[in-house]
Amino acid sequence: MGSNLKNALIAFLTPLPSILFYTSFLNNHPFLSPISSWCNHHPLLLANALFFFNIDVLFWLISLIQSSNWMIDVYWTVIPVMLLHYFQTHPASQFDLWRSRVAVALTWVWAVRLTHNYFRREKWQWGAREDWRFTDMAQQYGKNWWWISFFAVYLIQQVFLIGVCLPLYIIHTVNKPCNIWDIVAIFVCLSGIIIAYFSDTQLHTFVTKNEKLKEEGKPMVANLDEGLWYYSRHPNYFGEQLWWWGLGIFGWNLGFTWAFVGALVNSLCLAYVTILVERKMLKMEYRVEAYKMYQKRTSVWVPWFKWSLNQVPKEKTG
Structure with a gap:
C-alpha cells in the first residue's frame, strides 16, 4: 500500500x-x-x-x-x-431552524474551500x-x-x-428569532470566504508559475504583488479572520458577549504566524530586497492602497 x-x-x-x-x-x-x-x-x-x-x-x-x-x-x-x-x-x-441552516451552509462552504486549498497546495497528497x-x-x-x-x-x-x-x-443553544445582525454576520462570513478563496487561488497560481520557472532554470519572480496581494501582504489571513469574526457576530447577537474570545485568540495567533512567515520570506536571498520594499508600501492584513515612496521613511545611514 x-x-x-x-x-x-x-x-x-x-x-x-x-x-x-x-x-x-x-x-x-x-x-x-x-x-x-x-x-x-x-x-x-x-x-x-x-x-x-x-x-x-x-x-x-x-x-x-x-x-x-x-x-x-x-x-x-x-x-x-x-x-x-x-x-x-x-x-x-x-x-432557530433558519439560523441553524445558514450556519450549516456557511460552515460547509468554508470547509470545502479550505480543504480544497490544502490539497491543491499539497498536490493532492495525504501526509506528504x-x-x-x-x-x-x-x-x-x-x-x-x-x-x-x-x-x-x-x-x-x-x-x-x-x-x-x-x-x-x-x-x-438559543432559540431566538433572526434579526438584522444575522444578515450582518452572513455578509461578514461570506466576505471572508470569498476574499480567502481568491487570495489563496492567486497565491497558488504565483507559486506554480515560480516552480515552473525554477524547473526551466529561469529567474523566479521575487514577490507576489498583484490582485488582492497588491493591497495586502496577507489577504488570505484577513479573509480567514473575517470568517471567524463573522461567526462571533452570530453568538454576540444571541446575548453572549464572550462569543468573540475564540476569534480574538485566533487573530493573535495569526499575528504571530504573520511575523514567522515574513521572517521566512526575508531569509530567501532572491526576494529580500523586493519583499522589504513590499513590507514598507503594503498593508499587513487589511487590504488598502499602496503608500507612495514619499511616505516610506528613509533608513538612516552612517
Missing part, C-alpha cells in the same frame, strides 16, 4: 472512536447508561472530552509512530464541521509533509519534541478550535 493511500485510510479511520461513541449515545446504547445523564447535561464538556481523547491523544500517538504531525492540518478544516453537527444534533440543543512550523519546532526542541508536541501541536489546537467554534455552540 502506497504512503498516500495509507495516510488517507488513517485519516478516515481516526475520527471513528468519537463518531461511534456519539452515535451510541444518541441511540441510548445500554453500555453508556452510567454516563448518559452527564452526556445529556454537559454537551460542551463532552465535546472537549471527545476532542481530548480522539484528537489530542490518538493523533499524537499516530504522529509519534509516523514522525510527522501532518494530520492536524487536514482536520483543521474538518473538525468545525463535525462540531457543528454535534452541537446541532445533541439532545440538549435548541435553536507536515506544517513547516512544526518542523522548525522539532529541530528547536530536539529529543524533547516527542512530548512537547502533545502540548504545542495538539492540546493547543483544542483551545483554538473549540474556542473559534463556540459561536456554533451558541447558535444551537
Whole structure:
C-alpha cells in the first residue's frame, strides 16, 4: 500500500472512536447508561472530552509512530464541521431552524474551500509533509519534541478550535428569532470566504508559475504583488479572520458577549504566524530586497492602497 493511500485510510479511520461513541449515545446504547445523564447535561464538556481523547491523544500517538504531525492540518478544516453537527444534533440543543441552516451552509462552504486549498497546495497528497512550523519546532526542541508536541501541536489546537467554534455552540443553544445582525454576520462570513478563496487561488497560481520557472532554470519572480496581494501582504489571513469574526457576530447577537474570545485568540495567533512567515520570506536571498520594499508600501492584513515612496521613511545611514 502506497504512503498516500495509507495516510488517507488513517485519516478516515481516526475520527471513528468519537463518531461511534456519539452515535451510541444518541441511540441510548445500554453500555453508556452510567454516563448518559452527564452526556445529556454537559454537551460542551463532552465535546472537549471527545476532542481530548480522539484528537489530542490518538493523533499524537499516530504522529509519534509516523514522525510527522501532518494530520492536524487536514482536520483543521474538518473538525468545525463535525462540531457543528454535534452541537446541532445533541439532545440538549435548541435553536432557530433558519439560523441553524445558514450556519450549516456557511460552515460547509468554508470547509470545502479550505480543504480544497490544502490539497491543491499539497498536490493532492495525504501526509506528504507536515506544517513547516512544526518542523522548525522539532529541530528547536530536539529529543524533547516527542512530548512537547502533545502540548504545542495538539492540546493547543483544542483551545483554538473549540474556542473559534463556540459561536456554533451558541447558535444551537438559543432559540431566538433572526434579526438584522444575522444578515450582518452572513455578509461578514461570506466576505471572508470569498476574499480567502481568491487570495489563496492567486497565491497558488504565483507559486506554480515560480516552480515552473525554477524547473526551466529561469529567474523566479521575487514577490507576489498583484490582485488582492497588491493591497495586502496577507489577504488570505484577513479573509480567514473575517470568517471567524463573522461567526462571533452570530453568538454576540444571541446575548453572549464572550462569543468573540475564540476569534480574538485566533487573530493573535495569526499575528504571530504573520511575523514567522515574513521572517521566512526575508531569509530567501532572491526576494529580500523586493519583499522589504513590499513590507514598507503594503498593508499587513487589511487590504488598502499602496503608500507612495514619499511616505516610506528613509533608513538612516552612517
